[in-house]
Amino acid sequence: MDLRQLKYFIVVAEEGNIGRAALRLHISQPPLTRQIQQLEESLGVQLFLRTPKGVELTEPGTLLLEEARNIRKLVSLAEERTQKAGRGELGQLDVGIFGSAILDTIPKVLQAFRKRHPDVNVVLHTMEKGKQIEALRQRRITVGFNRVLSPLPDIISEVIATEKLYIAVSDQSPLAAHKTLPFRTLAEEPFIAFPNTGRPNFVDKVFTLCQEQGFLPTVAQEVGDAVTAVALAASGFGVCLVPASATKLSLPGVQYKAIHDLPEGASVDLSCVYLKDHTSPILESFLSVLRETHQSSGVLQATL
Amino acid sequence: MDLRQLKYFIVVAEEGNIGRAALRLHISQPPLTRQIQQLEESLGVQLFLRTPKGVELTEPGTLLLEEARNIRKLVSLAEERTQKAGRGELGQLDVGIFGSAILDTIPKVLQAFRKRHPDVNVVLHTMEKGKQIEALRQRRITVGFNRVLSPLPDIISEVIATEKLYIAVSDQSPLAAHKTLPFRTLAEEPFIAFPNTGRPNFVDKVFTLCQEQGFLPTVAQEVGDAVTAVALAASGFGVCLVPASATKLSLPGVQYKAIHDLPEGASVDLSCVYLKDHTSPILESFLSVLRETHQSSGVLQATL
DNA sequence: ATAAGACCATACCAACAAGGTATCAGAAAC
DNA sequence: GTTTCTGATACCTTGTTGGTATGGTCTTAT
Numbered sequence: 001m002d003l004r005q006l007k008y009f010i011v012v013a014e015e016g017n018i019g020r021a022a023l024r025l026h027i028s029q030p031p032l033t034r035q036i037q038q039l040e041e042s043l044g045v046q047l048f049l050r051t052p053k054g055v056e057l058t059e060p061g062t063l064l065l066e067e068a069r070n071i072r073k074l075v076s077l078a079e080e081r082t083q084k085a086g087r088g089e090l091g092q093l094d095v096g097i098f099g100s101a102i103l104d105t106i107p108k109v110l111q112a113f114r115k116r117h118p119d120v121n122v123v124l125h126t127m128e129k130g131k132q133i134e135a136l137r138q139r140r141i142t143v144g145f146n147r148v149l150s151p152l153p154d155i156i157s158e159v160i161a162t163e164k165l166y167i168a169v170s171d172q173s174p175l176a177a178h179k180t181l182p183f184r185t186l187a188e189e190p191f192i193a194f195p196n197t198g199r200p201n202f203v204d205k206v207f208t209l210c211q212e213q214g215f216l217p218t219v220a221q222e223v224g225d226a227v228t229a230v231a232l233a234a235s236g237f238g239v240c241l242v243p244a245s246a247t248k249l250s251l252p253g254v255q256y257k258a259i260h261d262l263p264e265g266a267s268v269d270l271s272c273v274y275l276k277d278h279t280s281p282i283l284e285s286f287l288s289v290l291r292e293t294h295q296s297s298g299v300l301q302a303t304l
Numbered sequence: 305m306d307l308r309q310l311k312y313f314i315v316v317a318e319e320g321n322i323g324r325a326a327l328r329l330h331i332s333q334p335p336l337t338r339q340i341q342q343l344e345e346s347l348g349v350q351l352f353l354r355t356p357k358g359v360e361l362t363e364p365g366t367l368l369l370e371e372a373r374n375i376r377k378l379v380s381l382a383e384e385r386t387q388k389a390g391r392g393e394l395g396q397l398d399v400g401i402f403g404s405a406i407l408d409t410i411p412k413v414l415q416a417f418r419k420r421h422p423d424v425n426v427v428l429h430t431m432e433k434g435k436q437i438e439a440l441r442q443r444r445i446t447v448g449f450n451r452v453l454s455p456l457p458d459i460i461s462e463v464i465a466t467e468k469l470y471i472a473v474s475d476q477s478p479l480a481a482h483k484t485l486p487f488r489t490l491a492e493e494p495f496i497a498f499p500n501t502g503r504p505n506f507v508d509k510v511f512t513l514c515q516e517q518g519f520l521p522t523v524a525q526e527v528g529d530a531v532t533a534v535a536l537a538a539s540g541f542g543v544c545l546v547p548a549s550a551t552k553l554s555l556p557g558v559q560y561k562a563i564h565d566l567p568e569g570a571s572v573d574l575s576c577v578y579l580k581d582h583t584s585p586i587l588e589s590f591l592s593v594l595r596e597t598h599q600s601s602g603v604l605q606a607t608l
Numbered sequence: 609a610t611a612a613g614a615c616c617a618t619a620c621c622a623a624c625a626a627g628g629t630a631t632c633a634g635a636a637a638c
Numbered sequence: 639g640t641t642t643c644t645g646a647t648a649c650c651t652t653g654t655t656g657g658t659a660t661g662g663t664c665t666t667a668t
Binding site: 338 | 629630
Binding site: 321322323333334337338341354355356357358359 | 643644645646647648
């Protein structure tokens with residue numbers, strides 16, 4: 001049995017006439033007759049009754065007609081789906097993210113991607129930087145989102161947003177009266193540091209910055225994630241430094257202050273990481289959406 | 305895309321190595337390589353990554369593998385089912401029956417048939433003789449069961465059972481005292497005639513018999529079916545003559561009496577009818593079961 | 609009744625595609 | 639560095655598909 005034979009069979013069954021079917025198939029009648037004979041022979045079943053007016057399906061033929069249509073439908077569906085998958089429009093994309101990445105950037109990208117490729121199932125996996133690298137190498141995720149990253153030979157890291165830094169203060173603090181604050185505020189107030197995993201990380205970067213400005217903040221508290229840090233700042237434990245995207249997080253009692261004398265390089269990158277020798281068409285299409293979103297929205301950087 | 309290519313694709317995917325796959329497929333490696341290349345080309349999608357150790361499915365390849373397996377399963381299922389249908393082991397058999405035929409013969413045959421061919425869906429249609437012929441010609445039924453039938457050029461009628469006749473009497477009647485009765489009982493008792501459709505029919509046959517014996521029964525009541533006739537006999541309206549199989553019908557107050565001087569030819573046939581130029585393999589297998597059942601059970605005739 | 613038309617089946621030929629053998633090219637393992 | 643895997647390529651042989659011409663049978667029209 002052969003897909004071509006099935007195609008021929010269906011047309012012959014539909015036309016009830018081998019000659020007309022041959023016309024519709026753009027072949028001549030004798031080869032078509034032969035293909036039908038071969039199909040019947042290979043199955044050992046008579047599929048058509050030969051009448052003076054043409055041919056007529058037998059009972060087994062009627063059954064096969066139904067099955068043949070199903071088969072052809074399934075085949076063309078398989079072709080379509082495979083091609084879609086080849087263009088990165090169908091399948092699954094496993095994305096590694098970290099806690100506060102969900103606040104602004106990632107949702108925008110994901111939204112744009114889902115809109116463009118509705119048949120790709122995006123699965124988010126929350127894991128810290130080190131785990132992301134491991135998961136990438138084991139192919140458990142296809143792409144990850146990260147902040148500070150030391151370069152690795154087998155992994156590409158692409159900066160998709162550079163975010164300015166803001167100071168989170170309690171609205172009960174005297175600092176709340178100012179519209180903006182100087183960078184040195186960090187030297188004078190108790191400092192809430194985060195995260196405490198995945199070195200080198202955001203807090204390391206901050207400390208380096210402060211050192212360049214000639215001071216070191218006094219760490220009042222070390223916490224795991226941005227949400228906890230902001231919550232502590234809101235209740236007056238001290239101040240903390242957050243990337244622009246985290247200012248989307250409005251907790252009661254917190255205010256975010258821009259820094260008017262922000263030093264050169266006092267910003268933090270959001271990067272996406274993926275394997276250098278990846279082969280996923282889905283990742284390709286994800287990256288292209290990512291780059292477009294990133295370009296069109298300098299928004300991501302300017303966003304308060 | 306081709307069923308052979310799909311088969312090759314599956315084996316290559318399973319082996320992860322074109323050479324080994326070729327071995328398993330009993331072909332040499334170069335044609336297999338080419339088939340895979342052609343499949344990829346026709347889809348416009350890379351299905352395998354070539355690694356130094358062999359080949360490895362890409363994402364679209366993984367998807368296609370699943371689909372390809374489904375397709376092949378569906379194809380082999382279609383082959384099996386078509387062949388089964390060709391042997392009359394799968395499909396639907398529409399059977400025309402008349403009321404009292406269900407009492408004994410038909411259930412036995414159907415039971416035997418279902419056991420032998422469990423995948424054939426037997427659909428019973430109750431209709432009287434004339435309608436059966438019409439339905440046969442219109443292919444609404446494939447086979448019918450009947451009693452007295454005048455021969456028709458396009459229809460074959462096969463006697464499957466010859467049943468002796470019994471007299472049904474009320475247990476309140478003085479006749480109930482006798483173990484058997486003479487045929488002339490019919491001349492003396494009010495007679496309940498059935499059926500009243502589909503001439504020539506059972507009651508015509510009975511009247512001919514009586515005439516041969518030199519009398520005519522006094523018709524007290526004319527009814528449509530055997531069940532009604534027996535019910536009337538039970539409640540003392542008169543007697544009626546029934547085929548052996550109807551004695552399986554035990555209604556309260558009825559007794560069936562054998563006829564000790566049953567005239568030659570005083571029996572009634574149960575026949576099955578079907579189109580002379582039928583082409584149904586299912587009917588063929590039904591008929592062979594029918595003939596076996598009929599032979600093995602002279603029972604059907606001897607049955608009280 | 610005979611001829612014409614419509615259908616499928618058969619015979620034979622040409623073109624193409626599938627499979628085989630020999631061999632190449634590149635990467636990994638010794 | 640050589641051997642040994644791997645898949646890719648070149649070229650040939652054979653089988654299969656499709657085309658043309660024609661036969662055989664049944665229906666239909668004259």
